[in-house]
Every structure is written in C-alpha cells, then in structure tokens.
Amino acid sequence: MDDERDARPGKLRRHVAPALKADPADRGRSGEGGLRTASPRRRRRLLSPLTRRILFLNLVGPALLAFGLLYLDDYRRGLIDSQLGSLLTQARIIATALSESARSDEDGEAGLDYRLTPDVVRPVLFRLIEPTRSQARVFGLDGRSLADTRVLSPFGGEVIVEPLPPPVSTSPGLVESVANAVYDALVVWLPERRPLPIWPDAPEPRAEDFDEAQAALLGDPATRVRAFASGPGIILSVAVPVQRFKQVLGATMLTMTGDDIERRVRDTRFDILKLCLGTLLVTALASIYLASTIARPIRRLAAAAERVRRGHGIGATRVDPAAKPAIPDMRARGDEIGDLSGTLADMTTALWQRLDAIERFAADVSHEIKNPLTSLKSAVETAARVKDPAQREKMMQIILDDVQRIDRLIADISGASRLDAELSRSRTETVDVSQLLQTLVDVYAATSEAGAPRVVLEVPPDARLAVSGIEDRLGQVLRNLIANAASFSPPDGTIRLAARATADAVEIVVDDDGPGIPEDKFEKIFDRFYSERPEGEKFGTHSGLGLSISRQIVNAHGGTIWAENRLRGDGTTAGARFVIRLPRE
Secondary structure (H helix, E strand, O other): OOOOOOOOOOOOOOOOHHHHOOOHHHHHHHOHHHOOOOOOOOOOOOOOHHHHHHHHHHHHHHHHHHHHHHHOHHHHHHHHHHHHHHHHHHHHHHHHHHHHOOEEEEOHHHOEEEEOOHHHHHHHHHHHHOOOOOEEEEEEOOOOEEEEOOEEOOOOOOEEOOOOOOOOOOOOOHHHHHHHHHHHHHHHOOOOOOOOOEOOOOOOOOHHHOHHHHHHHOOOOEEEEEEOOOOOOEEEEEEEEEEEOOEEEEEEEEEEEOHHHHHHHHHHHHHHHHHHHHHHHHHHHHHHHHHHHHHHHHHHHHHHHHHHHHOOOOOOOOOOOOOOOOOOOOHHHOOHHHHHHHHHHHHHHHHHHHHHHHHHHHHHHHHHHHHHHHHHHHHHHHHHHOOOHHHHHHHHHHHHHHHHHHHHHHHHHHHHHHHHHHHHHOOOEEEEHHHHHHHHHHHHHHHOOOOOOEEEEEOOOOOOOEEEEOHHHHHHHHHHHHHHHHHHOOOOOEEEEEEEEOOOEEEEEEEOOOOOOOHHHOOHHHOOOOOOOOOOOOOOOOOOOHHHHHHHHHHHOOOEEEEEEEEOOOOOEEEEEEEEEEEEO
C-alpha cells in the first residue's frame, strides 16, 4: 500500500559498526575504537568526594554542639559563685570568733578600746581554719599581717606551710591517655574567659596588696577571683571586716584554689566528651552507610556508563538478546537512584535501538539508491552504442526517469532522516482534528483531477476532537493516507474520513474502496522502502517511505497507527482501513 508495498527480496543488511573501528595502533591514545579520547582513569579513593561531603555535613552539627557543650562557662561561673559564697560564710564565722577574742584597754571614761594582737589571733585562726581546706590571713588596721595560716611561728622562727600534692597515681592506661590528649586539645580551642587579675604573691603581704582586704578594712565584705602568674588555675578569695560593736578591728581574708572547681568541670567535660564521641562515632558510621548506599551505586552507574561510552556491552544485543544489561538495574530500591538506573538503562536501550535503526536505514538507502544507479548506468552504456534515434530516445527517457527517481529518493530520505530532530524541536499546540480534516477535504476537492475518488468526511456534530501535537506533521500523516487510499481506489470510489472521541483518545479512520491489504502485510507495509503499488502505476513513482514516516510521526505524538481490511457481509474484502489513535488533550 501507500508508498510502501513493494517487497523486494534479498534486501542487504549491512552493519555500520565495523566501519567505525579504528586502527589498533590508535587505540592507546583514542580509547576503544579510536573514536574519542578516553578520559583518564580515576584513582580509587578510600572515601569518595560524595562520602566526604556527607560525613562533613552530618558531623559538623554534632561537633559544633559538642564544642559548645564543652565550653561550660556558665556552669563554671556558678561553681565559682557557690564556692565564694561558702568562703564568705566561713570568713564571717571566723571574723566573729576573732572579734570575740579581741583585747580591750580601759581608757578612763572613754570606754573600752578593742584591738587584735598576733598572739591572740593566731591560735584562734589556726583552730578555726583547720577543718577547712582554705587559707586565712588577718590584717590589722595598719595593713600589716597579724596572722597567716601558711606561716607557723614555732620557737626559733617561722615555717612556711605548703599543702602536700596528691598521691601520685599509677600511669594512666591507653584509653585514659587518649582521652586526656583529646580533652587538652579541645580545651585549648575553647574561647578565652574574661581576663583575670594576677594573684599578688608577695613575700610579706599587706592589706594594700589586696583590693578585697582594703574594702573589708573599710567595713565592706568583698570577693575576688584571680589567676596564678606562673601556671594555670585560679584562686578564690574573700575578705570580711572583723568588728566589735561596729568597730572595725581588722580584716579576715580566706583564699582557696579553684582545683576542685576545675576538676568538677573537667569531669563534666569528660562525661560530655564521651557522649559526644559516641554520638559522633554513631553519626560517622551512619553517614558512611548512607554514603555507601548513594555513592557506591552511583559509581557503579558511572562505570557502566563509561563502558557504554567506550563501546562495551551496550546491553541486550541482536546477537544475544538475553545478555545481561551493562547498566545495573536498581529499580527495586524504589528511590531516585533506582529511577536513575532505570532511566539510564532505558536510554542505553534507546541508544542501541537508534544505532540499529541507523544501520538498517543506511543499508536500505544504499540498496534503494543502488537500484536506480544500476539502471542508470546500464541505460547510459546502452545509449552510447545505440544508433537508432528511436531507441536512443527511449534510453534517454529511462535515464530521465532514473534521475527523477534518485532525486525523489534523496528528498524523501533527507526528510525522513531529519524527522526525529524536527519533531524534538517543534512546539506542540492544541490541534482541532475536525477542522484539520475539513481543511484537507476542501483542499483535495479543489485540487483533485477529474475521475479521482471523492473524499467525504464523517464527524459527529459539536464533538470536541482536540489533541496536543504538531498540526503540520499530523496533516502530513493524513495527506499520506489520503494519497495512499486514492492510488488504490477505483475512479468512482469513495475515500471516507471519520473521527470520533473515546474516553482517553481521538480516533481517526481512513477507508478506501481498493483491493485491501494482504493478511500477512498489515505490519510489513510500515517498513521503510516497502512498496506494493497497484497495477498500471509507473515503477518508482513512490519511494516507499510514506507509511514509515507516518508511523514515526504518530509514535512521536504518543499515539498508534495500524492497518486492517474492511469486510463485507459475505466476508470478502471491501477495502483497506487505516486507524490513528491519538491521546486526547
């Protein structure tokens, strides 16, 4: 039928793949086949870039949280305030006891004058400070030190008392050593606290060396936090006035190192550090697992795509249809990577089908052009030897027909080869099928010659027959079918165009009164260059691409086209029928 009902046996099927092979000497610099420069082999990394990104993004949050928890500045400040409050209470108790031990001298009618003396203050101070872990000093009104628990005054001189260091523990184990190293490294990076004044470690301290002692001599208790000049750590001090009947007799100052506070902060930090390290470890393992479920499949897909690029194992081939596809099938994952693998597999299959189609098309074009060229060559050679003018004129007519046939073939082949690209670039729009059919009927009626079959249109009134597509290409399909039906219809025949809407599609039917289609040719007629023409038609008038192009256009619109025969009541063939089904808009 149409431009494609000419079964020519023995069509050549040449494959273009061997022609793409390059000289083996070029493979080393051009990759497999020598067609492209192969990309450099990627080095295998322990952690892929995607894995590193996932690890970083998942670990940076817990790490910052851990770093913030390790700061503990408010907690440390609360411990310091609590310790200062305890020292202040102790200092007040000691100051009260010292005030009761103050001596008095009668001064006539002026009353009693109380004062603190070293020989009275020292025993009381040592007795009261013994249960505590702090050190105490008492300053007189003149600022001199009356008593200092760091200094004993036995017979023969003074002895400075220093607390013994804690017993040396056994060497820490590996885990503890690592934990201490990690802790020390992290603490170094903690933000600096507010700068503290340096402890005035004078050999003979006086009240003016300490702000809090001077405040206490003026009657106001005071507290201070200082840092050691020679090393880490802090020292806490409080000073309260020693009063008797509101008379300030001196100042009592208690001091204590912040070792206990630092130890408690350190223990808390260690607990937080253990929890954070455990959290980071779990997060890292979860991130590596997550990355492996993402990065490893992507690497497999990339490797498979690279093999396809190099020309290895594009998938199920013509030689072995059951071959395992080169693109791994991961659609069972049910996620985006599964969708990607399915899309790549479909794309690879479509690529191979396109290569097959190009090979078949190239072979068919070669065969179809070779026939008129052979005839043309024979006619030219014969015409050169013929002397009879009539015979020569006949040879020239054959030559002209062959040239026209080649020109027609080249034009149709060019249009067919550009069809895919044009369909992909064209913009779809709403096409009114009823109006399109009516236009084609009017054009055919105005341009048809006398004796040509008439075309009638049967469309339900007020039916909405709208599809989304390219109107020019759909018109090309219908013109091909009408021309095909006209070539097989008798002079007084009728070509009937009909359209109807179904639930999800629009069906267009083209009927003719011709001899119909052989039962075994319903699909064959859509092959390229297949042409079975009616008797009496001049050979080579049609290229055999019309129905093939029509199916290609309909498929690009998401529709289907098929052929069948119309039957009379007695079972005989009444004509051919072509049906187009397009999705409704």
